[in-house]
Amino acid sequence: MREIQVSTVTDTVARLCVQACTVLPEDVKTRIYDSRKTEPWSTAQDILDVIIENFETNGPIPLCQDTGMACVFLELGQEVHITGGSLYDAVNVGVAKGYTDGLLRKSVVGDPLRRVNTNDNTPAMIYTDIVPGDRLTITVAPKGFGSENMSRIAMLKPADGIDGIKKFVLETVENAGPNACPPLTVGVGIGGTFDKAALLAKKALIRDMDAHHPDPFYAQLETELLDNINRLGIGPQGLGGKTTALWLSIETMATHIAGLPCAVNINCHSTRHAKEVL
Amino acid sequence: MAISVTLPMTKEATTSLRAGDSVLLSGTIYTARDAAHQRLHEMMQAGETLPFDLDGASIYYVGPSPAQPGMAVGSAGPTTSSRCDKYTPDMLDAGLRVMLGKGKRSDAVKQAVVRNSAVYLAATGGAGAMLARCIKDAEIVAFPEFGTEAVRKLTIENFPAVVILDIHGGDYYETARQSYLKTAES
Ligand code: SF4
Numbered sequence: 414m415r416e417i418q419v420s421t422v423t424d425t426v427a428r429l430c431v432q433a434c435t436v437l438p439e440d441v442k443t444r445i446y447d448s449r450k451t452e453p454w455s456t457a458q459d460i461l462d463v464i465i466e467n468f469e470t471n472g473p474i475p476l477c478q479d480t481g482m483a484c485v486f487l488e489l490g491q492e493v494h495i496t497g498g499s500l501y502d503a504v505n506v507g508v509a510k511g512y513t514d515g516l517l518r519k520s521v522v523g524d525p526l527r528r529v530n531t532n533d534n535t536p537a538m539i540y541t542d543i544v545p546g547d548r549l550t551i552t553v554a555p556k557g558f559g560s561e562n563m564s565r566i567a568m569l570k571p572a573d574g575i576d577g578i579k580k581f582v583l584e585t586v587e588n589a590g591p592n593a594c595p596p597l598t599v600g601v602g603i604g605g606t607f608d609k610a611a612l613l614a615k616k617a618l619i620r621d622m623d624a625h626h627p628d629p630f631y632a633q634l635e636t637e638l639l640d641n642i643n644r645l646g647i648g649p650q651g652l653g654g655k656t657t658a659l660w661l662s663i664e665t666m667a668t669h670i671a672g673l674p675c676a677v678n679i680n681c682h683s684t685r686h687a688k689e690v691l
Numbered sequence: 692m693a694i695s696v697t698l699p700m701t702k703e704a705t706t707s708l709r710a711g712d713s714v715l716l717s718g719t720i721y722t723a724r725d726a727a728h729q730r731l732h733e734m735m736q737a738g739e740t741l742p743f744d745l746d747g748a749s750i751y752y753v754g755p756s757p758a759q760p761g762m763a764v765g766s767a768g769p770t771t772s773s774r775c776d777k778y779t780p781d782m783l784d785a786g787l788r789v790m791l792g793k794g795k796r797s798d799a800v801k802q803a804v805v806r807n808s809a810v811y812l813a814a815t816g817g818a819g820a821m822l823a824r825c826i827k828d829a830e831i832v833a834f835p836e837f838g839t840e841a842v843r844k845l846t847i848e849n850f851p852a853v854v855i856l857d858i859h860g861g862d863y864y865e866t867a868r869q870s871y872l873k874t875a876e877s
Contacts, residue, residue, distance in 0.1 A: 454871050463815050463851075471766075471820030478756045478766035478819040478839075516765055518756035518839050528726070530838045559771045559793075559816065591864055592771045592794035594816035646872040650793070650815060651864050652853070653871030683817045 414494040415547040417691055419503035422495070422551070425689050426485060426507025426537075429553035431515035433687035434480045437468040440622035441598075441684045444659040448596060457654025461596075464649070464682055473516075477594075477683045480517040481555030483508045483537040486619065490546035501539055509533035511553075520558070540612065554619050554686035560597065560679045563589035566611055569673040578603060578675050579638060585677040586642050586658065591651020594681035598622075599642065599661040602676040603668075610674035613664035618678055619686045622660045631663045638663075649682075659684075693851065698749045700789055702808040708854050710861030714812065716850040720749040720791065721832070725774055726840040732778040735785060742833030742842055746786030752793075754839035755823070763829040763845070768819030769793040772811070776800050783807045791852055795864055804856045811856035825850040 445468075449461040468476055485504050489495075495503075512519055512534035521535065522528040538556075565585045569577045582601055589597065602613025625632035639661040648654025659682060668674060696704065698718030708714070721743050723731065734741055752772050756765030772792030779790070780803040788809050793816040796804075804811055814822060828846035835841050855863045 454874070456867060457871075460815060463818050463821065467815075467818040467821045474759055474762075474820040474823060475756050475766040476820055477817045478754060478768055479770065480756060480766075516757040516759060518754065518765070520754070520839065530840075532838060562771070590795055591813070592773065594793065644875075646868050646875060648868065648871060650813065651795075651868070653867040653869075655875070681817055 414492055416494050416496050417549055418496055419498040419500065421691060422500065422503040422549070423507040423510065425551055425691060426504050426553060427511035427514065429551060429687040429689060430483060430508060430511025430517065430555065433553050433555050433685040434475045434515065434517050435471060435473060436687070437476060438684070438686060441659065441682070442468065444622055445596070445682060448656040448659060452654055452656050454648060454654035456652050457648045457656055460649035460652065461656065475517055476685065477557060478518055479520060479557035479559060480512070481557045482521060483512070483534060484554045484556050484615065485537045485539050486552040486554065487539065487541045488544045488550040489541060490548045491543050492547040493549050504537050504539055505535045508537045509535050549691040550688065551691065552619055552686055552688040557681060557683060560589070560593035560681045563593040563679045564614070564677060566607070566674070566676040568607065569675050571671065571673055573673055575634070577673065579641065581675050582638050582677055583641055583645070585679065586647070587645060589679050590647060593679045594683065595647055595651060595658070596649050596656045596682045597658045598680045598684045599658050600678040600680065601638070601661065601663045602678070603663060603674070604666040605668055605674060607674055609666060610676040611678070613666060614676035614678035617662040617664040618680050618684065620662045626663050626665070631665060635661050635663050698789060699747045700749065700810070701747070702788070705788060705808050705810045706858055708810050708857055709859070710854050710857045710863040710866060712854040714852050714854060716791070716852055717848050718846070720751045720789070720845050720847055722753050722755070722843040722845060723750050724752050724754050724770055724840055726837045727834055727842050728775045728778045730834060732781060735781060743844065745782060747788050748786065749789035749791065750787060751791040751845065755829070756819070756839070758829070762823060763826050764823055766819030767823045767826055769814045769816055772796060779803065783809050796856060801856055801860065801862065805858055805860050808858045810854060810858065812852040813855045814850070814852045822850065
């Protein structure tokens with residue numbers, strides 16, 4: 414068994430929170446630069462220039478004031494022994510430290526209806542996968558709610574098929590319009606159960622923007638859906654243009670003979686995530 | 692060319708703005724988002740005096756991140772305005788004149804904009820670090836217990852925005868997209 418101290422987890426999570434909120438990942442930057450080159454609409458070009466200047470010059474200031482809920486993905490090797498305390502407590506202490514010391518915004522209320530701010534952005538939304546090996550991979554993906562609010566799930570039926578999926582994805586993006594700070598990134602989860610589809614959609618958002626779905630059938634669907642979205646004309650900030658979305662990823666899994674769950678998790682151009690392997 | 696606009700704005704000044712105009716805002720604007728709107732609206736209904744005079748006032752839908760040393764605020768881009776739509780028509784009828792945020796508004800808000808000679812502007816969502824540089828001063832004037840959602844009095848300088856809803860019923864989200872789609876088709 415390889416031992417990992419909870420204090421290492423805490424420090425790593427804290428560092429990743431700050432990094433994710435202040436440094437846009439290279440794959441996202443590349444997509445934005447590429448879109449700027451091919452965008453024909455002048456208003457859209459100007460907005461993309463502002464977005465580029467924002468991530469090139471923000472320094473230690475968060476890219477966006479909505480530094481989100483801290484979504485923390487743990488891939489825990491089954492040969493890892495966590496020592497010194499609770500793993501989840503360590504993650505939450507890390508989030509509190511990162512958001513406090515890093516001057517990130519505290520955007521979490523402790524109860525959904527009584528709504529009092531917890532003042533340290535905890536609790537984190539923690540997603541754990543047990544995997545082979547002796548490493549712990551931590552990904553922090555702060556999720557803003559301007560875009561989260563525009564996400565949707567549909568329990569489609571088998572007869573709805575691929576056309577039903579296409580229709581639902583496009584409707585969701587249309588409905589998001591300017592609210593989710595386009596250009597968007599779109600995560601689509603197909604299959605599983607009601608909850609698993611939503612999780613797949615969220616996981617699709619942290620996938621590298623160069624990596625298509627390994628199955629060519631879904632890789633092709635990713636390309637087709639992105640093309641269709643970019644024909645809607647919504648454009649950056651909803652003021653027209655070709656660049657409505659930067660990227661779309663699909664994650665899939667087995668499902669029931671009676672169902673075709675489809676979840677669409679909308680993210681903005683501030684698609685932030687940072688990863689470290691311990 | 693962007694039009695320089697001084698806040699607070701007079702009714703005459705809003706009359707000359709058209710959906711699609713680029714503006715640079717300078718002057719005083721108050722921050723208020725979900726929690727502050729709910730509270731302000733409750734105070735209005737109870738006939739209480741608001742923490743700032745709504746008549747002719749400007750509101751920015753924003754919850755800034757904490758200020759870096761030497762800055763008035765941290766990152767401070769717009770949040771989605773429509774979450775305040777439930778309260779906005781009443782506030783416009785009470786004198787609110789300028790709203791700054793992002794995203795679509797309800798029909799009730801659009802009608803109240805026209806009725807009251809108000810204006811709705813959008814700033815670039817997600818460009819909070821850059822926009823923060825246009826904010827020179829920030830002072831909490833109400834509800835400090837709301838944290839980022841407290842009402843702050845901001846002094847801004849050449850803050851870039853675009854007119855979305857004007858007093859003539861124009862909606863730039865609709866017209867901008869339509870014009871683009873026309874050129875894309877041809
Ligand atoms: S949708 Fe994204 S870019 Fe827009 S305000 Fe929220 S986190 Fe920021």
